[in-house]
Every structure is written in C-alpha cells, then in structure tokens.
Amino acid sequence: MSNKVGAPREINTGESRVALTPDSAVQLAKLGYSSIIETGAGVAAGFSDDAYRAAGVEVAPSAEALWASADVVVKVRPPEPSEVAYLSADKTLISFFYPGQNTELLELAKAKGANVIAMDMVPRISRAQKMDALSSMANIAGYRAVIEAGNNFGRFFTGQVTAAGKVPPAKVLVIGAGVAGLAAIGVATSLGAQTYAFDVRPEVAEQIESMGAEFVYLDFANGEGGGQQDGAATGGYAAPSSPEFREKQLAKFRELAPQIDIVITTALIPGRDAPKLWLADMVAAMKPGSVV
Ligand SMILES: NC(=O)c1ccc[n+]([C@@H]2O[C@H](COP(=O)([O-])OP(=O)(O)OC[C@H]3O[C@@H](n4cnc5c(N)ncnc54)[C@H](O)[C@@H]3O)[C@@H](O)[C@H]2O)c1
Structure with missing residues (x-):
C-alpha cells in the first residue's frame, strides 16, 4: 500500500x-x-x-x-x-x-x-489551480527578478525631483507577460519604474496596461490583421515564432535597448528551451550600469 x-x-x-x-x-x-x-x-x-x-x-x-x-x-x-x-x-x-x-x-x-x-x-485549468506549482514558482521568480535587479541597479526605480536636482525613473522592460512577467510588472510599477512589456500573445496587452505598464506593440502583418499574434497558440500558451516574426521582434528590442535600464526576460514555450531574445548586441547597446 x-x-x-x-x-x-x-x-x-x-x-x-x-x-x-x-x-x-x-x-x-x-x-x-x-x-x-x-x-x-x-x-x-x-x-x-x-x-x-x-x-x-x-x-x-x-x-x-x-x-x-x-x-x-x-x-x-x-x-x-x-x-x-x-x-x-x-x-x-x-x-x-x-x-x-x-x-x-x-x-x-x-x-x-x-x-x-x-x-x-499539471493542466492549467481552473480545477487544477491548487496544484499549479509552475504558477506559484513563476510568481516568486518574477517578484524576485525585480528585487535582484534593484539590488544591482545604481539608481532609484522611481523618479525624484528634489532641490538637488532631478532623477528620471528607471525604465524596465519585461519580456513575456505570463505569470512571472505579470508579477515582475506589478513589482516594477509599484516601485515607480516606467515599465514596458512585450508578449507574443496580443490578449495580454490589456492586463499589462491595467497594471500601469506600456505594451510594446509590434507592427507585424500575418494575414489576421497584424499585430503580435504570430506566437499565439491555443490554451493561453505561446508557440515558437516564425523567423520573420522573430526578426521583427529582435529589431524592436534593438531599437529599445539604448534607453532601457533593466531587462527581465520570462518568455517561455512549454516543453521547449526558452527563446533567446536579448542578444549580445542588445546588451552592448545598453547604458553602463544597466541590468539584465
Ligand atoms: N490555472 C490556470 O488557469 C492558469 C494558471 C497559470 C497560467 N495560466 C495562463 O496561462 C498563460 C501562460 O502563462 P505562463 O506564465 O504559464 O506562460 P509561460 O511560462 O509558458 O510563458 C511565459 C510568457 O512568455 C510568452 N512568450 C513566449 N514566447 C515569447 C516571445 N518570443 N516573446 C515574448 N514573449 C513570449 C508567453 O506568451 C507567456 O506569456 C497565461 O495566459 C496565464 O494567465 C492559467
């Protein structure tokens, strides 16, 4: 027994x-x-x-x-x-x-x-939520990523205006807005950072914006009216992106890299290795003192 x-x-x-x-x-x-x-x-x-x-x-x-x-x-x-x-x-x-x-x-x-x-x-259905260890761990990982980034970042998250001068808020980019990404967005915005988020699933735009972050839109036409879409699959999960979509996405990140202070990547595709989205040239384009 x-x-x-x-x-x-x-x-x-x-x-x-x-x-x-x-x-x-x-x-x-x-x-x-x-x-x-x-x-x-x-x-x-x-x-x-x-x-x-x-x-x-x-x-x-x-x-x-x-x-x-x-x-x-x-x-x-x-x-x-x-x-x-x-x-x-x-x-x-x-x-x-x-x-x-x-x-x-x-x-x-x-x-x-x-x-x-x-x-x-464990299937990601309502009935199985109390057994959803992936979500509980992703929630902690997203929270912790912001805490770790803050510990390694030399400035404030929030902008400050004092008699001694003006400090701009930190700019945080969160890539992937599933459970971990949304947790990271929540912490980053509550600390006062100017937060941007990207996901291949267009339906998360509303969630991102309701948390006070800005959704990074991609100008990508894929026959369904354009926008993100490409990596979006059924059941709330992403599928691997097409090479064309990936290139568009990377070009967008290259454009953002010089102004972003902190990048947090949480993008995942179930059953596969995580896509590599923040490449060496983007790291090189970031300002000294930035955190990935
Ligand atoms: N029990 C439930 O009902 C339940 C539990 C947890 C999550 N969910 C839902 O499942 C969905 C997936 O959540 P998750 O955190 O498990 O996802 P995940 O950990 O599999 O992936 C994280 C995020 O990365 C994104 N991503 C994948 N490739 C990307 C790329 N190239 N660029 C940018 N982003 C990319 C995905 O779209 C996803 O939002 C969400 O909609 C979530 O709300 C439901």
Whole structure:
C-alpha cells in the first residue's frame, strides 16, 4: 500500500526548497498518509528536523533510508540519475520533471517501472489551480527578478525631483507577460519604474496596461490583421515564432535597448528551451550600469 510520503534533501547546489513542510505533513496525516523526511531536508527552508518530528514526521538518517522507506517520494527538482536508481515499480515519484526536455531521464524512470508524476505537466485549468506549482514558482521568480535587479541597479526605480536636482525613473522592460512577467510588472510599477512589456500573445496587452505598464506593440502583418499574434497558440500558451516574426521582434528590442535600464526576460514555450531574445548586441547597446 502506498501510504508513506517522503521528501529527500534536495541535492542540487543552492537549492533551498523542500517538497514537504511540517504543515503539509499535518495535512497529509489527516488524509491518512504518514510521512518521512531525510535528515536536514528542510534546514535551508527554515524547518529543522525537530520541527518535523513535532508534526509527527519520521526522520530518516540518509537518502538511501528515505527512498527505501517512502512509497511516494516528493521532490522539488527533477531527480538526478543517482536518485532514479532508488526508484522501483512499487514507488511513485512526484516532482518537477519536464519530460519533454528530459527524455533520457524519462527512459531511466521507465526502465525502473516507477510511476512518475510531473508537477510541470499539471493542466492549467481552473480545477487544477491548487496544484499549479509552475504558477506559484513563476510568481516568486518574477517578484524576485525585480528585487535582484534593484539590488544591482545604481539608481532609484522611481523618479525624484528634489532641490538637488532631478532623477528620471528607471525604465524596465519585461519580456513575456505570463505569470512571472505579470508579477515582475506589478513589482516594477509599484516601485515607480516606467515599465514596458512585450508578449507574443496580443490578449495580454490589456492586463499589462491595467497594471500601469506600456505594451510594446509590434507592427507585424500575418494575414489576421497584424499585430503580435504570430506566437499565439491555443490554451493561453505561446508557440515558437516564425523567423520573420522573430526578426521583427529582435529589431524592436534593438531599437529599445539604448534607453532601457533593466531587462527581465520570462518568455517561455512549454516543453521547449526558452527563446533567446536579448542578444549580445542588445546588451552592448545598453547604458553602463544597466541590468539584465
Ligand atoms: N490555472 C490556470 O488557469 C492558469 C494558471 C497559470 C497560467 N495560466 C495562463 O496561462 C498563460 C501562460 O502563462 P505562463 O506564465 O504559464 O506562460 P509561460 O511560462 O509558458 O510563458 C511565459 C510568457 O512568455 C510568452 N512568450 C513566449 N514566447 C515569447 C516571445 N518570443 N516573446 C515574448 N514573449 C513570449 C508567453 O506568451 C507567456 O506569456 C497565461 O495566459 C496565464 O494567465 C492559467
């Protein structure tokens, strides 16, 4: 019976997240699941072994012991091959997995006969919203990008007029206005930056403008009346752009580069590598002290 849920310590350097918290363990217990963590799994996220013990969680002394004991292993990052080695036909793994980009990893897991549930493949429908880990992480990433940029930028976000002189507001360009991009736009505008945003999906123009940013329109005719459109596919996701559209887009960015202080790129196409949109010549055209 699969009734023990276990979270190993994330082995990726710098990863401080953990897939199970003392709180979530309490909720799992109400559903009839016991839980276990690898010792130290929550430390980087601020949860000591004792905090887990107080929530009724068992603490395994090693990764090996954890994987051997749990029926369902929950993780944040896709498993390393050394972790896949612990899988077997009677185990289930739930983590980010990106099966489209990680076919080798998928084959390894398949050879083990294990069940794998990829959190990145949860459908983006209303009913599944509470399981939408992609959105919750994208929201944090967009917020954090602006905070990091501000920390590396030598000026204020907001413009200032004082007796000592005038400082113009920072100009921020956000490329891609999905969950991460909209979060970044929200923070940048609330800090007072003059914010611009670009997306291949024309339907986001209204959202961008309602947040106080300016939508960067592209003059691109594609037989449907022009405008963005090209990369827009069904279901709210983008498809890869045509070479012609890409060229238009890059030309627009080249035109903007000299006046933009901070660029935040969040453009993604599901199941593929992110498009490269801010190229070396655009970086070179930016003012010294600008942040990408
Ligand atoms: N549960 C739900 O109903 C739910 C949850 C999350 C998101 N959504 C919707 O799904 C859509 C996608 O959101 P996401 O954040 O997951 O998207 P994403 O992370 O896949 O992509 C980020 C953004 O990059 C854009 N992009 C792709 N190629 C680009 C290019 N060449 N130039 C500029 N921008 C480019 C996409 O259009 C998208 O807006 C949004 O409309 C969002 O509101 C729905």
